[in-house]
Amino acid sequence: MYPIFKSTSIKTIIHKLPESFIHYLLGDSGPFLLPLSISNNDALPNRIIKPEDEEDHIISEQHTSDNESNQTPPSSPPSFPELESQINQSIKTLGGAIFPKLNWSSPKDSAWIGTNSSLKCTSFSEIALLLKSSDSLVHALCHAYDSCSDCNIHRPARFFLALRKWYPDLQPEREFRVFIRNNVLVGISQREATTFYPILTEKKHDLEKVTDEFYTDKVSMGFESESYTFDVYVRKDMKVKLLDFNPWCEVTLPLLFTWAELESEQLMREPEFRIVESRRGVRPGLKTAVPYDYLDTSEGSGWDRLFRNADEELRRQTRSAGGC
Known part of the structure; x- marks a missing residue:
């Protein structure tokens, strides 16, 4: 869809991923290995043995027992030189830093391991680290269509990696999610629902x-x-930039709505724009490594009790403050 919306979106370069790279991302046997880099300047720990430790490693091998010598040798790191070369060139074209995204998902659950605990990447190896470390991407790779009743396949035939230009000064309070049902805008939600702005x-x-x-x-x-x-960013001059599209199903966070509300006739008649109106309306963290429908928030569930207890504590504190 990027070519259609190129003029209104963030600058992006898209790469088709070889199936061998998808197999690497899904591989769960053996040690955690990053691809061997074609660059000698790669600072990530994608080698099993550091050069400075090579001598010690050789000495330890000389004392290996016969039983240990018969064991299967460790897997060799994979290598994707053509893909790496293309991606690193694209990163350079986009100004030296990007954030990665597959067909539907970005590796938000592994941002903690990235540069400054973010999705910012400056090399192929940094991208591979985020993708390989992300649990949520497994769902996108293997079960992308599980929520679609009219589809008999589980994953797309092809996968693409979108490299989006990194803007360090984007403000989270200017991001919004727009909900479209049957070609009708039914709701707009503040994207970062964990903070009052x-x-x-x-x-x-x-x-x-x-x-x-x-x-x-x-x-x-x-x-x-x-x-x-779809998600948008509204700049200070009130111009809108398109960030992303998301499917209409429970793997997409409804943020300040519920999916029951979004599928109701009430919002078809009267769309709503919801923001966190005060500090009391702040939601708990919604970033999760599992699909949204895996979280049980129904009446009587653990999450429901947690929210009710939090509301009761807030009312208690308000009454206490009023009596001082």
Whole structure:
């Protein structure tokens, strides 16, 4: 879809991934190995033995017992020189830093292991580290269509890696998720629901207006599906940039909505723009390494009890403060 929305999106370069690389990402046998890099300047630990430790390693091998010598040797790190060369060139074209994304998913659950605990990557090896470390990508690689009732396959025939230009100064309070049901905009949600941003209460009307206009003018006639979600970034000058598309199903976080609400007729008649209106409305962290439908938030569940207890504690603290 990027070519269709290129003029309204973040600059992106897309690479088709060889099936051998997909097998590498899904491989779970043997030690954790990063691909051998074609660059001598690669600083990541993608070698089993560091050069400075080579002498000690040779000495230890001389004392290996006969039983140990019969064991299967450790796996050799894989190598994807052509793919690495192409990706590193694309990173250079995009200014030296990118964040990676596969067909539907980015490796957000492995951001902790990346540069500055983010998805910022400056080399092929950094991308491989994030992708290989991500549990959530396994779902995208093996079970992408499990929630689709009209589909009899489990994964796409081909996988693509999108390299998106890294912007270090993007502000999370300016990201929003838009929900489209049967070609009707039914809801807009603040993307980062774990924080209260006062500026959003001041600009709520304007933000809703430009986002709605962006959908009507730029997205509605270009996207093939009838029901889907997409993420946008609203700049300070109120110009809107398209960030991503997501499927209309429970693997996509509904953020300040519930999927029951989004599929109700009420929002078809009266769309809503939801933000965190105060510090009391802050949601717990929603970034998870499993699909959203794996989390049980129904009445009586552990999450339901947690939310109820938190609400009761908040009311207790409010009453105590009022009595001082």
